[in-house]
Amino acid sequence: MNKAIFSIIGAIIIFSSGVLAQNSQNVDYTKFVNVFIGTGALDANSLSGSNFPGACMPFGLVQLSPDTREYPDDPCSGYDYKDSTILGFSHTHLNGTGCPDLYDFLFMPYGGDKKWQAGSDDGKTKGFRSHFSHSNEKAYPGYYSVVLDDYNIRAEMTATEHCGMHRYTFAKADTYHLIIDLEHTLIKDSPYRYSKIISAQVRVVDNKTIEGYRIVSGWAKLRKVYFRAEFSRPFDSQVMKAGSNEFQNIPVANHSDLKIILNFDQNNNMPLLVKVGISSVSAEGAKENLNAEMKDFNFDGISVQANKAWNKELSCIDISGTARQKSIFYTGLYHLFIQPNNIADVSGNYLATDNSIQNAPDKKHYSTFSLWDTYRAAHPLYTLVQEDRTAGFINSMLRQYKTYGYLPIWQLWGTENYCMIGNHAIPVIVDAFLKGIKGFDYEEAYQAVKASSTTSHKNSPFNVLDKYGYFPEDLQTQSVSLTLEIAYDDWCVAQMAKKLGHEADYKFFLNRSGDYKNLFDKTSGFFRAKDSRGEWINPFNPLEYGGNGGFPFTEGNAWQYLWYVPQDVPSFIDLMGNDQKFVEKLDEFFTLDAKPGDVNGNASGFIGQYAHGNEPSHHVVYLYDFTSQPWKAQYYSAKIMRELYNDQQSGYSGNEDCGQMSAWYIFSAMGFYPVNPANSVYCFGSPQLENATINLANGKQFKVITNNLSTDNIYIQKIILNGKPYQKNYIAHKDIENGGVIEFFMGKTPNKKMATYEKPLMIAGEL
């Protein structure tokens, strides 16, 4: 334990005491949320959390938020806290991703005679940009506002599930304009990203109504996005900017580079309100969404309604802790609940994976499945606090299977983009199945899970795996990461097969889930790449990083991927030698600071080789629970919570990744984490909250009480579950679901008796 570091942290963290215990009925949890967390980077070596500060509803289609970047790339949220100008407000944003897309329909008000700026190399002068200052920003769940200093306009935003509402208040009488930019999109000229606006249309319905759409091929291969904007006051005239042409007062325009500027007479001091319906389906859908959710221009009413909706969702866990902890915790829940996004219209119509339009009977079609990230902790957390929606997520994923042949890998706005590797919809579905979550057809889900593990597709050539027992790097790159991650998915398939009585399948997939062993090199003690002749690929440097192809490891190195056998840690420990050797290797992992020249940009938030800024590391501290030294899980989890999260814009040590970084914190702060995200078991770390009450969907509560918390007291001394001493290093999902109270008693030194506590060794038969 590095005391020097801990004394510094101690000076920062001030634990509050009992006064924070609250009645969840009367609490406004949204007050704890700081929507600016994750809008900047921790340090020069980290990625931004890539979160946006704008207004949205839980799991909604619309995220109405300021864009500070002309063609966003990094941060992918379009907003960087360190920027000083705003380009406008667009209606759709991704939360915490490492790839950019969306940014549909940028609205920007401006005053006077300012001329359009064509943009510059740094992307910071385009359009009708305005300076702004953070001191004039005010934002909370469901609401965002800022003063546009260049024009002295206060811009306020709120949202419903499918719509955004803008309120622009002008400080003085002047000529005012509003531009709607349909060409604003992700970065266009990156060598590995692609954005093309295939076409766009703006139609002037009347002098208070504009409709439009654009067809975009970007990270989502193809989207057609519609809007309908209604204004509280008529515009006097308008100009269409179609490429380099400007057309005055024409009723409709079509162009791939299309903008419309509305000119308003501003002789009175009335604010201008705009309500904007969005649809992934049709112009009619956008209109129906608007009619259903925003009948009038009651901005404050909509804003209160959005905030209430957020408060309801955030009340799923009531905690006591420091202000800092609450801010991180509830902002984390907020980020967790921004997506998956329901892209269906109020009618239930939605864009399917094959780009057809279909209808969801339950009016919900969830997308934005960043599964390589979120299967690890976000989805297990949803099973605890979003049980109903978990079935909705799964039914939505099954719709991809039906039109596309296999489950999502990374699904964005209904379409598959194949980002990252593995088929990690499988653990999500199997976890929900094994936890007994209702609302989806288990047998159909099994067929989807099986098809996704047998129908070869991009980065999943099962024919190769079945032939070699591993992915040879010469036949399939990212081969080590793939072999390990698909072995885990296979274990999941096997568990579902067994429970549903598909015995032959069970044997097949359980057997294939052991394929990871074929890439373990006992000499070096690492998983390594082989070629198709079965030879290790040399030279081998376990510190060397790969990105997203052309190297055996994905966004990491052999050190980080060494730990990926969550399905069978005991066998893995045997493979490594024994408990002692395993612990020594883990210790080395957390202390070996050596870095090669070229570290993948996603790897950040380092503790030795551990990189909390990216997901492959996320379960690793909890592997100590499987060893003779479980207190090191407590040590490192506390250290990460304290050092690699904060309640400022730099709150995350890497991309927030659609709730996964937050889910890690939320679980860990409560004292447990799912090393194997599909075996209904949570391994203990170092609980950091005085109290946490999970309000379960079944009406029961599960309380976590942590006694003797202090800066130094990071080690569990004793555990009481429902009044009885508890000597396990984990808790089972069913013990949480049944409701109850777990009490942790903390101290400043490890309780070495925990070496004898029952380890989280659940295997298939015991689930």
Place this chain on the structure above:
Amino acid sequence: MNKAIFSIIGAIIIFSSGVLAQNSQNVDYTKFVNVFIGTGALDANSLSGSNFPGACMPFGLVQLSPDTREYPDDPCSGYDYKDSTILGFSHTHLNGTGCPDLYDFLFMPYGGDKKWQAGSDDGKTKGFRSHFSHSNEKAYPGYYSVVLDDYNIRAEMTATEHCGMHRYTFAKADTYHLIIDLEHTLIKDSPYRYSKIISAQVRVVDNKTIEGYRIVSGWAKLRKVYFRAEFSRPFDSQVMKAGSNEFQNIPVANHSDLKIILNFDQNNNMPLLVKVGISSVSAEGAKENLNAEMKDFNFDGISVQANKAWNKELSCIDISGTARQKSIFYTGLYHLFIQPNNIADVSGNYLATDNSIQNAPDKKHYSTFSLWDTYRAAHPLYTLVQEDRTAGFINSMLRQYKTYGYLPIWQLWGTENYCMIGNHAIPVIVDAFLKGIKGFDYEEAYQAVKASSTTSHKNSPFNVLDKYGYFPEDLQTQSVSLTLEIAYDDWCVAQMAKKLGHEADYKFFLNRSGDYKNLFDKTSGFFRAKDSRGEWINPFNPLEYGGNGGFPFTEGNAWQYLWYVPQDVPSFIDLMGNDQKFVEKLDEFFTLDAKPGDVNGNASGFIGQYAHGNEPSHHVVYLYDFTSQPWKAQYYSAKIMRELYNDQQSGYSGNEDCGQMSAWYIFSAMGFYPVNPANSVYCFGSPQLENATINLANGKQFKVITNNLSTDNIYIQKIILNGKPYQKNYIAHKDIENGGVIEFFMGKTPNKKMATYEKPLMIAGEL
């Protein structure tokens, strides 16, 4: 008259006499069609006709034809007569265009163990190419066959409106395969063309059925095309080629570079039949189309049905003439009737211009509107021989107006691609309206015509025109061509406005139709570009060519665009000075051989500066009818028919352009041509057919009888209409529609009395 040339032609052309007079009831007109006409270039300086030899139905969705080019560019039909290998057979082709697209779903059978060739720089080794020879090709309307020499397979094709049928006959027992290539598309790497397959899917429904689709952004900005293929015999196994991966026997695959290889057991000698339904709408649509049109594998039945359908269409004009003339004439009609294509499914569902799916009540939605070409003569000819479909074409164009805001410029597969200039749906609609064609809503059509002339859009910035009275080249390139062509469109709008009683509109558009005068430079005697200060742009060289932007003239030079005032030739003659000066300039046009270094590739088929290979010249010979020397129209029209058309693969002197090159011949061979394609008047040239009977939709017949025809007798001596002497240089549409007989009497010297015949000076009030 250049006698040297004529004596050569005389040696080639042998006029037949009366024995060819036939009863149209019993004639198989399809026998006169040579589907290979236009599949090659006239000479090294010409473009290919860009016609395809494959099987299709009149105005059908499917054109099942061999592709000899890997990524077709020129010829755009995918087939070049001079090529010696075939890559496969794809289901959709354009007829005679200058830009490439379609080529959906390439099927290719092959035998033995041949391996896939990745392709070479010349695009001639890719895939499973086979050599073939023209001597083994047999094709007529509705049928195409060839022997694939490398595999000794006879491949036969036929089609219904929405489906293609293949019959492959194998010479010996072997292992045979069929590849379906979803990645075959237009050229991808051209600097000015764009093709991207956004995604594609193949699904194995069962061992006799494959479904698939692809989403392509090409010349048509976005298409999603579906197929369903059913096989007469089961395949034993299959391999998906997804990019560089091969997957054996997987049920479904998604990839932007996707192929499936089906392996057939070939121990018997049964041919393999494949029926393929195509849809622009959905997989269900492709299946419905197939079920409706190809219930079984009756290849010969389908082929006979297709041929009968063609014969019915071709019987609209019955002619007597030489074998050469009949071949050119009926192949021309065949090319004229390939498009516009009905892209609606049998259900009436179709892809609308805004990429939505809509339904056509009449089950017809025509697209492939190459209007800059076809408004000149093809559409006027449709009003004579496809009167019912003309209303269908117009209703289809009006649907673009409804979803897109203005009428088609160049519409491909339902979507607008803005190819070429002007808004020449307007003359098509106005012509049909003025001719009294029923079946569309005149007032709605007028609103569309007016909107298309007032709603500024790409290459039609009416705000600029209204401000300057011309297009200044510094504000809108192709400014001279645009000013001239839009002036003509405006004249058309004015005529429709007047007849419908929109007097103010009539005045506005009639006034704007005179804008051409603002660009006439009396000093040089040419239309020239001005800038926005009103200054002539210098230097000016009337021989200098433009392409499709960056120059005042479109695909031509100032000489070729000098003649574009079809709406008001008398005023134009006045502008040029007088009749004598006008004739002198015309004479110079046809004799000035000077060529600058860089002639636009579309300009070919030269007679002096006249370029029959591209459309701006097409009406020019008939301008002599407006002068004191109408016999020169007779001279040059005869010369063009004889020198610039032939009955071989090199039959056209440039791209056939969706029927326009053929329509020029068909009109001209009958002795008349519409200089103004919307004033219901046809100007006389040199009739070249012994007899031509137009079977009109109203049940009447209009007969053209040409007496004393010979190689030398190209000049009209006397005209008798319905038994009475006729002293006009034109015939009115109503005289044709009323039925009757016109007799021309020919001689070898001009009848100079024709200088006194009534000139085709109809203007608005007389229509």
